Amino acid sequence: MNILELRNITKKFPGSWLPAVDNLNLDVAMSENVALLGESGCGKTTILRMIAGFEVPDGGTIKINGQVVSGQGKFIEPQNRKVGIVFQDYALFPHKTVWENIIFGLFRLPESEVNKKASEIIELTGLQGLEKRYPHQLSGGQKQRVALARAMAPEPELILFDEPFSNIDSMRKQQMREDIKNIIKKTRATAIFVTHDTKDVMSIADKVSVIRQGRIVQTDNPQKIYTFPVNTYVADFFGKTNYIKAKVSPEGYKTAMGIIKTKSPLPADIKDVLLSIRPEEFTTCKEKNDCFYGSIVKERFMGEYKELTCKVENPSGENTEIIIYTIPNAQCTNGKCYFKPNEEKIHVLKKHDEY
């Protein structure tokens, strides 16, 4: 069952030509963690604010737990939506202690239950011992956990996160991502993350929607989106990839550097395609065999791996440059390298998927 349904949501801000959100549809199932990923200004935060009720859509319907909260002539105010939010700046009340912040939304419960609920959530978020502190006495990570605890305490239908890790220094980010993910998984809460960081997405989300100019470009699990992006925009967003022009032929993809074989079925309806192969989907070989051969034109040491740029020459003069990630002590020497792609991870973009 879907906790959240967005249907044909449109929002245009006065003074702007393009809609911030353009005819957008989104479904979020119970206990699902969905990430809305996009560059700043793509409309992802506007979507979040419309779900929370801080912006009014120009058109379309939003349903939370089957109930219309916006659209069809109805509008439920934010205080009646049961949607929790963790803000980018955490928005902790500076004049209230951690404890007071957490119980702020529990005013409808009798006192004994407030204490029980707050203690539970404090234990869950690992904030024991910090109850009497004020927000200015907390570290960034602690503040974020307080913000999460406060949002979760009233048991909202879903929790929204606005750029949750952008204010945390990179050393602690991964730990924070895991902590948050564990807390969410433990409570089986439904969560929506808005972020521009693909690493957030990879570590936290079950499902990602990539957003561009107010529309969803692709929705899938992070692994799939990474390997099989629908177009070059999504492919580029998730990191480096090799684009290779190819013609479909019975034995494989015919490219300037030779035939690339694949284990997936070849597209039947189209001749000219663009292949996308991630740099780590190449392996180096000891000798020629059925590998490609190129001279190394650039070598970059990146710590845990090495980035090689290989130039594959073609008699007709149409050279191809391929980027490969290898282990630092790969079998490439003397400025030459044999390599071949993983035949299962060759992704085909049709020509018009190019941006």
Added chain:
Amino acid sequence: MVKHKGRNLFDIQFQRQLRNPWIWGAFFTALLIAFPLVIVLSNIFIPGDATWQHISRNLLPGYILNTIVLMTGVALLTFLLGVSTAWIVSMYNFPGHRFLSWALILPIAIPAYINGFTWAGILDYTSPVYVFLRNNFGIDSGQYLFFNILSLPGAVIILSLSLYPYVYLISKAYFTRQSSSLFEVASSLGRNHGDIFFRVALPMARPAIVAGISLALMEVLNDYGLVRYFGVDTFTTGIFTAWFAFSHPQSALKLSAYLMIFVLALIIMEKTQRGQMRYDTLGNTYRPLTKIKLSRRRAVLATILCLIPFLSGFAIPVVMLLYWSSLTFEYVVNYRFTELLANSFLLAASASALVTLLALFISFTVRSFPSRLVKLLARVATLGYAIPGAVVAIGILILLLWIDSNLGISSPAGIRIAITGTWFSLVFAYLVRFMAVGYNSVDSGMEKISTSLDEASRSLGVSNLKTLRKVNTPLLTGSIISAALLVFIDVLKELPLTLILRPFNFDTLAIRAFEFASDERIAEAAPAAMIIIITGMIPVFLLNRLMGRIG
């Protein structure tokens, strides 16, 4: 693909506004405040009768001329006093610069009419100063020491002494905000200080300076006490004459409408000169000005230059008033005086409480439900500050008289109970006139609170009212106190509006001081005047502490 159709009146956004009690509240507040102003303006098109013919033919030209001369004179003099002292204090290091940098604000604590009658008293034939100079040095220049201050030039000087701090404060804030590299670049290009001032600082600060002068000129248009005392006939004195001497409301209304045209012209002038002017700011490289140490001779000159407005605008009048107070204290400060004090303070406190509460409420409405309509309502609600007190008073008086005669409540004895000339009408008028003072203070505090705090509260299911009470208000304590204080002081020293609307036989400190002075009993006016001045000094001290904290 959904077509983006134009907003229709019944879309969700509009319906949401219709259902919103906050927006309705802001709407009624704005309506209430706009009403008296609309009444005044609408009168301009009604043809006048014989009395108006007389006034417009024989008196109006004089009012216009005097007003223009006053405005021009005050503009020039506040510019000279305000900008020169601001530049000296923010650029140079000389003995006493720290003290003078805030002492120069102090004259703002003395209302122009008090400063006016004090100086008239000092320069009068019988004043202790004049007596001393005459007896010991044989200085005798007739009835007045030096010159007759009760004149148009005298009014220009006194008004400027009371109002230059507006220009001083705003230009000083502007000069000190500039990065020193800006001035250093100019000197590295071979410019001397004079050049830097005239070619860099002055053109850059122009919008700020003009804004300061406009504020001062609005106070000129508002002034009644000083021009009446000095015998300079302007619109405000004309309104009083039409209302009280001719008993001719229509003429008072028409004069008010004409006066509002002056106000409007001033606002438009200020807005257009500002134009599209936006300057590039120097971003992260900001380095505060390092003050230049002056040579001894120049330092003495700078000190003297800055001492002149401080002494004549504050120190001398205050010393004089203290001296007079000591003479009349026992005689004036009796049970009648306590009653005055209670009247003034209660009135100021209730007006300031109401203004602050409504300001808080409107500021929160604009913040929580921003839309063009709501922003417009907030602007309308704060319109009154530009409108002279006498005009506000006339508008309200006409409105209330109409309500009294048409809807007045009859008491069982058959006597109609009128709301005209009650506390209610006074507080209403102060609300109209001083809403902007409270609003600006509260709103600037509100802007510093991240909106995500309110949103966090609302997303936790907390109502708007409770959010305002539990989240915003505790974080706004400082702004709320300063809003209440500023309104309190403005009400305490207010004269023209109170004179027109006060209940029968009801006096305030300001009125009593003005009446004593008008009866040539200046010494007896001193204790009331001193209380007004001392209260008015509180925000100057607070401002000084704040500036100290910023550095």
